[in-house]
Amino acid sequence: MMQAFRFDLCELPDETRGLRADVRAFLATELAKVPAVTRAQTWSGSDPEFSRKMGAKGWIAMTWPKKYGGHERSAFDRYVVLEELLAAGAPVGAHWIGDRQSGPLLMRFGTEEQRQKILPRVAKGECYFCIGMSEPDSGSDLAATRTRADKVEGGYKVNGTKLWTSGAHTAHYMIGLFRTHLDPQNKHAGLTQFLVDLKTTEGITIRPIRDLAGKAHFNEVVFQDAFVPDDMLVGTEGGGWNQVTAELAFERSGPERYLSSFILMVEMIRELEKRGGAEGAREIGRLVAHLVTLRQMSLSVAGMLDKGENPALEASVVKDLGAIFEQDMPVRAHELLGIEPTVGAGSDYEQVLGYLTQTTPSFSLRGGTREILRGIIARGLGLR
Amino acid sequence: MNELQTILADSVNGLLAERVTKNLIQSAEDGVWPEALWSELEANGLTRVLVPEAQGGAGGTWADAAIVLKAAGRHVAPLPLAEAVLAHWLLAEAGIAAPDGVLTVMEGDLTLSAGKLSGTARRVPWGRQAAHGVALVGGNLVLASLDGASVAPDINVAREPRDTLTLKDAAAQSAPVALPENALRLYGALVRACQMAGALDYLAAQTVAYANERTQFGKPIGKFQAIQQQLAVLATQAAATGIAADHACASLKKGDAAFEIAVAKIRADDASSIATSIAHQVHGAIGFTYEHGLHFATRRLWSWRAEFGAGAEWAESLGRETIARGADALWPYVTAR
Numbered sequence: 001m002m003q004a005f006r007f008d009l010c011e012l013p014d015e016t017r018g019l020r021a022d023v024r025a026f027l028a029t030e031l032a033k034v035p036a037v038t039r040a041q042t043w044s045g046s047d048p049e050f051s052r053k054m055g056a057k058g059w060i061a062m063t064w065p066k067k068y069g070g071h072e073r074s075a076f077d078r079y080v081v082l083e084e085l086l087a088a089g090a091p092v093g094a095h096w097i098g099d100r101q102s103g104p105l106l107m108r109f110g111t112e113e114q115r116q117k118i119l120p121r122v123a124k125g126e127c128y129f130c131i132g133m134s135e136p137d138s139g140s141d142l143a144a145t146r147t148r149a150d151k152v153e154g155g156y157k158v159n160g161t162k163l164w165t166s167g168a169h170t171a172h173y174m175i176g177l178f179r180t181h182l183d184p185q186n187k188h189a190g191l192t193q194f195l196v197d198l199k200t201t202e203g204i205t206i207r208p209i210r211d212l213a214g215k216a217h218f219n220e221v222v223f224q225d226a227f228v229p230d231d232m233l234v235g236t237e238g239g240g241w242n243q244v245t246a247e248l249a250f251e252r253s254g255p256e257r258y259l260s261s262f263i264l265m266v267e268m269i270r271e272l273e274k275r276g277g278a279e280g281a282r283e284i285g286r287l288v289a290h291l292v293t294l295r296q297m298s299l300s301v302a303g304m305l306d307k308g309e310n311p312a313l314e315a316s317v318v319k320d321l322g323a324i325f326e327q328d329m330p331v332r333a334h335e336l337l338g339i340e341p342t343v344g345a346g347s348d349y350e351q352v353l354g355y356l357t358q359t360t361p362s363f364s365l366r367g368g369t370r371e372i373l374r375g376i377i378a379r380g381l382g383l384r
Numbered sequence: 385m386n387e388l389q390t391i392l393a394d395s396v397n398g399l400l401a402e403r404v405t406k407n408l409i410q411s412a413e414d415g416v417w418p419e420a421l422w423s424e425l426e427a428n429g430l431t432r433v434l435v436p437e438a439q440g441g442a443g444g445t446w447a448d449a450a451i452v453l454k455a456a457g458r459h460v461a462p463l464p465l466a467e468a469v470l471a472h473w474l475l476a477e478a479g480i481a482a483p484d485g486v487l488t489v490m491e492g493d494l495t496l497s498a499g500k501l502s503g504t505a506r507r508v509p510w511g512r513q514a515a516h517g518v519a520l521v522g523g524n525l526v527l528a529s530l531d532g533a534s535v536a537p538d539i540n541v542a543r544e545p546r547d548t549l550t551l552k553d554a555a556a557q558s559a560p561v562a563l564p565e566n567a568l569r570l571y572g573a574l575v576r577a578c579q580m581a582g583a584l585d586y587l588a589a590q591t592v593a594y595a596n597e598r599t600q601f602g603k604p605i606g607k608f609q610a611i612q613q614q615l616a617v618l619a620t621q622a623a624a625t626g627i628a629a630d631h632a633c634a635s636l637k638k639g640d641a642a643f644e645i646a647v648a649k650i651r652a653d654d655a656s657s658i659a660t661s662i663a664h665q666v667h668g669a670i671g672f673t674y675e676h677g678l679h680f681a682t683r684r685l686w687s688w689r690a691e692f693g694a695g696a697e698w699a700e701s702l703g704r705e706t707i708a709r710g711a712d713a714l715w716p717y718v719t720a721r
C-alpha cells in the first residue's frame with residue numbers, strides 16, 4: 001500500500017468561524033475600492049500600510065510566542081486568516097515572507113538576540129524580508145550557490161550576486177544563503193545562512209528586474225565586499241543546507257500555492273452569470289471540484305503543521321497540483337469565453353485575464369519548479 | 385483514521401488481498417459468481433457496515449464505509465460489495481428489514497402500485513445474481529424481489545454484470561425516506577468515487593513497484609527521470625481522489641453532502657483519465673495483455689468514471705448551482721461547508 005504520503009482530513013475547528021467573519025468584514029471595507037486586477041496580484045501585491053493594519057489586528061505572527069510579538073494562536077486560526085486574505089486578493093506581499101518563513105526560521109535557528117530585535121517588528125507589519133537563495137548559476141541546483149562569505153575580523157565579507165530576489169527593493173532584511181567553505185567533493189557542505197540588513201549594509205546594490213509584464217518586483221542583489229557581522233549568522237556555520245530545506249517546507253506549505261488565480265475564477269463566474277450555458281457550467285463545476293479538493297489537501301498540510309509533523313512531501317504534492325490548477329485557469333477561461341485579455345483598460349474579467357495570462361508561467365517556477373517538486377515526490381515514492 | 389478504523393482497514397484489506405486472486409477475477413469475468421467470497425463478506429458484516437447495530441449491522445459511519453469501499457476498489461473485488469453497502473444503508477434509512485441473499489441497487493423507469501414494482505431498470509450491477517433490488521420511486525424506498533424478473537444480461541467495460549431487468553408486478557416493500565430524489569445516483573456516485581480512490585491507490589503502488597522491477601538500458605526504468613515525473617503525477621492524482629472521497633464521506637455526518645459528493649466524483653473522474661494513461665505507459669506492452677492484471681483496475685476506472693453520472697454530468701450541475709449562487713458567493717459557500 002502507498003505509505004509515501006498521507007493526507008488525513010482536517011476539519012477547521014468551529015472556533016475559527018468568528019475570526020473568519022472578522023477578517024472578511026475587515027477586508028470588505030479595506031478592499032472595497034480596489035479593482036479586481038489589483039486584487040488578482042494577492043500575495044505578489046505589496047502595501048506596507050495594509051501590512052501595518054494587519055499587524056495591528058494581530059493577523060501577522062499569529063502562532064508565534066507572545067515574547068516575540070506573536071499571538072500564540074493555533075495554526076488553524078492562522079490558516080483561516082491566510083485563506084481569507086488570498087481569496088479576497090489582499091495586498092499582503094510586504095509582510096508575507098517574514099510571516100511565512102523568515103520569522104519561523106529565526107525562531108528555529110536564530111539567536112535570542114536576533115529574535116528579540118527583529119520578530120516583534122515583523123509581527124507589527126513593519127519589517128519585511130526577502131529570500132536570497134537563487135543566483136545566476138544556481139537556480140534549481142541551489143547547492144551550487146557561489147556567493148561567498150569569507151571570514152574576516154568580527155564578521156564576514158560577502159561577494160557575489162543573488163537573483164530573482166522578490167521584494168528586495170522594499171525589504172529590510174534578506175536571509176541569504178552564502179558559501180562559507182568550498183568543498184569540491186560535497187557542495188551541500190559549507191553553506192551558511194545570514195541575516196543581511198539591506199537598509200544599512202554598505203556594498204550592496206539592488207537592481208529591479210522588470211518581468212515580462214513590465215512590473216518590477218524581483219531584483220538582482222549584488223554584494224561587493226559587503227560586511228556582515230558575526231552576530232548576523234543564522235544557525236550554524238556550514239548548516240545552511242539543512243536549514244534551507246526546513247525553510248522551503250514553510251515556503252511551500254501554504255494556501256497561496258493554489259489560490260493565486262482565484263480572482264480569475266470569480267470573474268469567470270461573473271461573466272457566466274450573464275451568458276449561461278452548459279459548457280460554461282461544466283467548466284466551472286470542474287474548477288470548483290479541483291478548488292475544493294486542493295483546499296482539503298492544503299488543510300491537511302496545515303493539520304500536520306499544527307501537530308508538529310513535517311509535511312514537506314505533502315506540501316510538494318499540493319504545490320504541484322496547485323500550480324496546475326492555477327495555470328489551467330486562464331487557459332480554461334480563454335477556451336471557454338474567447339475574450340481577449342487586456343492591459344490597463346477593459347472589464348475586470350479582461351484585465352484579470354491579462355494579468356494572469358502573463359503571470360502564470362512563474363507559478364511552477366517560484367518556490368521550486370514543477371520538475372524539482374516531482375523529483376521530491378518521486379523520492380518519497382522510493383524511486384530515487 | 386482512529387484505532388477501530390485501522391483494524392477495519394487491516395482486516396478488510398487482508399481478507400480481500402487473500403481471496404481476490406487473479407483466478408477469481410478472471411473466472412468472475414467469465415461469468416462465474418464468487419459465491420464463497422460473497423458469503424465470507426456477508427458473514428464478516430462488511431455489506432452491513434452502515435446498518436445500525438440495533439438492526440444487526442456494524443453501526444459504522446460513512447468514513448468507515450469508505451474504508452470498505454476503497455478496499456473493494458483497490459483489490460478489484462468482482463462482486464457487488466459497494467452496491468450492497470449502499471442498498472443496506474438505504475434500507476436501514478427507510479426502516480425496511482434487509483432480506484438474505486445478494487442485494488443490488490436499480491435505477492430505471494419503475495412504478496410502484498399496490499405494493500408491486502413494475503418497469504425496466506437498466507445496467508443493474510449483478511442484476512442476474514441479485515435476489516432483491518433496491519430502488520427509489522417517488523419519495524419511497526422500494527425493496528423488490530427479483531424472483532420473476534426477466535434478465536437481459538450485459539456487462540460494462542470491466543466485464544462486471546450490468547443487466548437490464550424487466551419487472552412485472554414484482555413483490556415489493558416500500559417506505560418513505562427523507563432523501564433527495566436523485567439519492568440513488570448521488571450515493572451511487574459516492575460509492576464509486578470511493579472505489580475509484582482505492583483503485584487509483586492500487587495503480588500508483590503497482591506502477592511504482594513495476595518501475596522498480598523492470599530493467600532497461602541496464603537500470604530499473606524507475607531510475608529514468610521521465611518515468612519518475614510521470615509516477616509523481618500518478619501518485620498525486622491518487623492522493624487527491626482519496627481525500628476528495630474522504631471529504632465527501634465525512635461531510636455526510638453533517639447532513640447534506642451533495643456538493644462534496646459531486647466534487648469527489650468529478651475529481652475521481654479527472655484523476656482516472658490521467659492515472660490510467662500513466663499506469664499503462666509505464667507498464668509497456670505487458671500491461672496491455674490480459675495476462676497481466678493491471679487492466680482489472682484500469683478497465684474498472686474507465687467504467688466507474690461514467691457510472692452514476694460521469695464527471696461531466698456532475699460538473700454541469702455543480703457549475704450551474706455555483707453560477708446561480710453568484711460569483712461573490714463562491715468563497716463564502718466553499719468555506720461554510
Ligand SMILES: Cc1cc2nc3c(=O)[nH]c(=O)nc-3n(C[C@H](O)[C@H](O)[C@H](O)COP(=O)(O)OP(=O)(O)OC[C@H]3O[C@@H](n4cnc5c(N)ncnc54)[C@H](O)[C@@H]3O)c2cc1C
Nearest residue numbers: 131132133134139140164165166362365366367369371372
Ligand atoms: C516570480 C519569481 C519570483 C522568484 N522569487 C525568488 C526569491 O524571492 N528568492 C529566490 O531565491 N529565488 C526566487 N525565484 C527564483 C526561483 O526559485 C527559480 O526560478 C527556480 O528555483 C528555478 O531556477 P531557474 O529559474 O534558474 O531555472 P533552472 O533551474 O535553470 O531550470 C530551468 C528548467 O530546467 C528544469 N530543471 C533544472 N534542473 C533540473 C533537474 N535536475 N531535473 C529536471 N529538470 C530540471 C527546471 O525544472 C526548469 O524547467 C523567483 C522566481 C520567479 C519566477
